[in-house]
Amino acid sequence: MPAAPVRSIGLQFDQVDKRYGAVYALRNLTLSIAAGECMAIAGRNGSGKTTLLRVAAQLVRPTRGSISFCGGTGHPKPQIGFVGHSTMVYDELTAAENLIFFAKLQGVAEAKTWADELLREVGLEDRKDSLVRTFSRGMRQRVAIARALLAQPSLLLFDEPATGLDAESNAWLTEHVRKLRDTRCTILMSLHGESPMARLATRAVRLEGGSVIADTQRGAMFQSIFAAAGC
């Protein structure tokens, strides 16, 4: 079971634009996400899902507008766990070396013990000393999730985390996100369509052209968010 986050945080997008040249990835986006909320973001390719998550992670600076965090430790840079399209781990290092390295960078106490525990949690204890480049896509994704959980983040961002995973790995991932959601960790996940993970969300938004065009809590309209996204 993943450890509970230190303190979950909420975040607020306030009239955010992100432009790449003449193309708007996000356009006048205003969105409020409460602490402990599990939000699914749906939309077609190029609708701005990834940019929204990268702006939330402070990896991309908005062209206009701002994002702010509420709750948590009050630190200007809160602990954020990010699982993206890429694994964000080093192929030339072993699974354990990767986790110990990132744990030390994030100032985690007893990095080795915590890394071992996380590797056990994600089912990679037996392969912890194998180079990541020898892993399957599903195993790499498990390492990526362990890396994202290292600092017990207050906010978890998943960018189409099930891409390339087989049914078994997908089921494992869904179960894992369910456990995280139950610890009241704030979760934002972009999904490319109706999936088991979508059913974990307590709220769903649909993006089109970088703007939110539908926003609904779990209920009758919920599934339509994913269906209407045409994905």
Add this chain to the structure above:
Amino acid sequence: MALLSKAAVLLGKEVRTEFRSRELLSTTIVFVLVVVVVFSFTFDPTTNESRRFGPGLLWMAFLFAASLMLQPCFLREQVNDTLSALRLAVSDPFAIFLAKISANTLFLLLTELLMLPVFAALFNVSFAAQLPGILLTFFLGSLGISVVGTALAVISAQARMRELLLPLLLLPLLTPILVVSTEVTIRLMQPEPYMEWKGIGLMAGFDVVFLTVLWLFGEYLLEE
């Protein structure tokens, strides 16, 4: 202290991955070796000619080797988007630059030290007595190349014509430190060698200025 400890962790990773793959070191060592050997057989210089032209050839070889080494230092972070993971993990992005600069300087110095006896043998020059001065010159010169090169590597990694961009930007910016490094090395290889402290001061100044610029503006260079 936090900055230095994070940079040390990052440097440890750089060294570990490099010594595991040996991609950069083997490439640069072979490249410098080929250049030094080709130059020595092409010119077949006398000892006096070697003292005058050798340092220039040596620094030219180091520069091209460095451009080979610097190119992948941020490109490798793009393969699995590990640069984003690093940016999320460290609060001060200068730690990333500090580690990359230290690693590049270390690898470049290692290449230079391995080439020094080869150069001495092929060009028939002896500078054993001036080794401390040579090492100081190599260190300051390599640091300057690494500081500027690391900054330009991160810029070029995000550009479309990245393979062309780095050498194009690198050569003009490094001209001052290359000229000074060569001059200082020439003085150290004379029959009556002496340390040109003014040159050492200029090299140190160059390093400090570019390190400060990187410290002030590095965060913007890492942004997407």
